Amino acid sequence: MxxxxxxxxxxxxxxxxxxxxxxxxxxxxxxxxxxxxxxxxxxxxxxxxxxxxxxxxxxxxxxxxxxxxxxxxxxxxxxxxxxxxxxxxxxxxxxxxxxxxxxxxxxxxxxxxxxxxxxxxxxxxxxxxxxxxxxxxxxxxxxxxxxxxxxxxxxxxxxxxxxxxxxxxxxxxxxxxxxxxxxxxxxxxxxxxxxxxxxxxxxxxxxxxxxxxxxxxxxxxxxxxxxxxxxxxxxxxxxxxxxxxxxxxxxxxxxxxxxxxxxxxxxxxxxxxxxxxxxxxxxxxxxxxxxxxxxxxxxxxxxxxxxxxxxxxxxxQAELDRYGNGPPSDMAERLIFLIDEVTAFTQDAINLTSGEELNCGENLNVFSTLRREFGKWNAHLDRSGQNFNRKIEKEVEVYEDKYRGRELPGFINYKTFEVMVKEQIKQLEEPAVKKLKDIAGDVTV
CATH class of the missing domain: 3.40.50.300 (P-loop containing nucleotide triphosphate hydrolases)
Structure with a gap:
């Protein structure tokens, strides 16, 4: 060839x-x-x-x-x-x-x-x-x-x-x-x-x-x-x-x-x-x-x-840098590495709960976040409470006419009151769970 x-x-x-x-x-x-x-x-x-x-x-x-x-x-x-x-x-x-x-x-x-x-x-x-x-x-x-x-x-x-x-x-x-x-x-x-x-x-x-x-x-x-x-x-x-x-x-x-x-x-x-x-x-x-x-x-x-x-x-290389340094191979150094990581995490958690600024991420001030969210929740409870009060007044009037027994005026049967409160709590369950998820998502590190 x-x-x-x-x-x-x-x-x-x-x-x-x-x-x-x-x-x-x-x-x-x-x-x-x-x-x-x-x-x-x-x-x-x-x-x-x-x-x-x-x-x-x-x-x-x-x-x-x-x-x-x-x-x-x-x-x-x-x-x-x-x-x-x-x-x-x-x-x-x-x-x-x-x-x-x-x-x-x-x-x-x-x-x-x-x-x-x-x-x-x-x-x-x-x-x-x-x-x-x-x-x-x-x-x-x-x-x-x-x-x-x-x-x-x-x-x-x-x-x-x-x-x-x-x-x-x-x-x-x-x-x-x-x-x-x-x-x-x-x-x-x-x-x-x-x-x-x-x-x-x-x-x-x-x-x-x-x-x-x-x-x-x-x-x-x-x-x-x-x-x-x-x-x-x-x-x-x-x-x-x-x-x-x-x-x-x-x-x-x-x-x-x-x-x-x-x-x-x-x-x-x-x-x-x-x-x-x-x-x-x-x-x-x-x-x-x-x-x-x-x-x-x-x-x-x-x-x-x-x-x-x-x-x-x-x-x-950029992806590797985002992961940071891995644990050392030496056993003694691994222990020190683990202690440092746990200490750093604990300090971050303390800083978050006290409202201090952190360098590890954005929007991590827990107190200010919770204050905003619970402010919204408080407004929701106020509106719900007003509706509940009006409902109680109507229920009491109906009770007075139909079911009042030996109770004093202005006092209703406990079981009747318990049923009305449970209905109100049930109406608050779904928005309460949603609010909990929103807050958990906002404060997760």
Whole structure:
């Protein structure tokens, strides 16, 4: 596989490692990180492209095979060094010793996160591969866009996938890598439409044409026009690749052999040989372009990312300052700390009840607050008392006429008086409770 020059390779790895480390720390939950997201319709050849770049087999089959976002981190090692792999998801991390088991490990992770079947999840699976045969590159593979739900899939599976893809490609920090087969009308592909919706100028969209061996005779010129950016313009342009088809996979054609066949295909093709000579064709050329695009994108994004991190740090520090200092770790110091806190709280309570000003908050002068509130309550009682007096006078008159027995004039039966007082107290209960809540809210420290 052709490589970048040594000087540039030394520049590439630190940039990619920086973003990978930030993503592994969970920074992406708060800040958008530079990334390349791979999108395409179902059966667009997306998995084949990623297999050719990474050198390992990925889950295959009919329907949706990528059911979770897959972060594919590739690191180039020196010639002669052994292949290493590691998969991590939801706190689980596992070393992969055999590259032929990668697809099974991914399937296990997807079943764990999205359930066994055809559901999807927006939780990230991270697959790290280090080998002399891979480029220095990190990609995020997203589920292929389904147009119609098949057996076992939710009716809205297409909308679910689109929402997941939108979550990634809407970010200005994401380059959209759109995979489109050569044997379909590029203008009708859902993946390219989605990319155009969030990036109408094509500033951060790169097209990849696949399956050039399936192009109908007489349409080769159309493919040349697309790759030369004459049909749907994208600032980052187009690349074209030929990966293993199902027949070659069945015949167990290795990825290395497939790369050799790809090179011969483009070199000998009567139309596409010009694309090869121009550097627009083959997986190795695609790997070089993607690495260059990602590193340049990271370098352009770093100043803004640094500014966002500083802003977030300042916000977090301000929140911590509001909490004050926590208890010390030393047991003896903890006792002193506790005594000081209790003493300070007690003094604040004393100051509040004596009407003294405090620096710990506003409107905390309890006496003045209570004086205002109880003044209002006293006025309410006066009004209520006047009404009660009038009611008593009427009740006494009725009693005198109907129920007076041996009592002296002006004296009514105690039980009758008790009933009238209880009715008055009951009428005062609701406003009294409300007033208590108001006062409690005003004086709570």
């Amino acid at each position: 052709s490589t970048l020059n040594q000087q540039y390779e030394e520049k590439v790895r630190p940039c990619i490692d920086l973003i990978d480390s930030l993503r592994s720390l969970g920074v992406e939950k708060d800040l958008a990180l530079p990334a390349i997201a791979v999108i395409g319709d179902q059966s667009s050849g997306k998995s084949s492209v990623l297999e050719a770049l990474s050198g390992v087999a990925l889950p295959r089959g009919s329907g949706i095979v990528t059911r979770c976002p897959l972060e594919l981190k590739m690191k180039r090692k020196k010639e002669g060094e052994e292949w290493t792999g590691r998969i991590s998801y939801q706190g689980h991390e596992e070393e992969i010793e055999d590259p032929t088991t990668v697809d099974k490990k991914i399937e296990e992770a997807q079943n764990e996160m999205a359930g066994v079947g055809v559901g999807i999840s927006d939780e990230l699976i991270s697959l790290a591969i280090a080998s002399p045969e891979v480029p220095d590159l990190t990609l995020i593979d997203l589920p292929g866009i389904a147009r119609v739900a098949v057996k076992g899939q939710p009716e809205d599976i297409g909308d679910q996938i689109k929402r997941l893809i939108q979550k990634f490609i809407t970010k200005q920090e994401t380059i959209s890598l759109v995979v489109v087969p050569c044997n379909v009308d590029i203008a009708t592909t859902e993946a390219l439409k989605m990319a155009q919706q969030v990036d109408p100028e094509g500033e951060r969209t790169l097209g990849i044409l696949t399956k050039p061996d399936l192009v109908d005779k007489g349409t080769e010129e159309n493919v040349l026009e697309i790759v030369h950016n004459e049909v749907i313009h994208l600032n980052k342009g187009y690349m074209i690749v030929r990966c293993r088809g199902q027949k070659e996979i069945t015949e167990k054609v290795s990825l290395t052999e497939a790369l050799e066949k790809e090179e011969m295909f483009f070199k000998d093709h009567p139309y596409f040989h010009t694309l090869y000579s121009e550097g627009h064709a083959t997986v190795p050329k695609l790997a070089e372009k993607l690495t260059l695009e990602l590193v340049n994108h990271i370098e352009r994004s770093l100043p803004r990312l640094e500014e966002q991190i500083e802003d977030k740090l300042a916000q977090t």
